[in-house]
Amino acid sequence: MPSTPYLTAVLAIVFTITLALRALPFAVLGRLRDATLVRQLSVWMPVGILMILAVTALRGTMAKGPHGAWYAPLAVAVTIGVHLAFGRRTILSVGMGTAVYVVMVHAL
DSSP states (O other): OOOHHHHHHHHHHHHHHHHHHHHHHHHHHHHHTTOHHHHHHHHHHHHHHHHHHHHHHHHHHHHHSTTHHHHHHHHHHHHHHHHHHTTSOHHHHHHHHHHHHHHHHHHO
16 A cells, blocks of 8 residues: 555645646636637537537437337427427426437337
């Protein structure tokens, strides 16, 4: 077992590196706040992340069963419909789409 000073030094190094990596984007963002690229990323990144998440999550289930190919697009349509109908509330729309998909997979 390593000595206490060694473990303390390792933890201090890990803490310092983690804190620096988490603080660095905020320090840089202050200077880039007016940049066009940052504005475009703030609009498109959430959509892209949700798209990647949806594709990877639904890829396996759509191929498994004969009905999975219909459940996934229907759940996505519900998600989009709720998102547009209720003021673009992401948590509500993703939650409703997920609930519809889970109910269809387990009940039908």
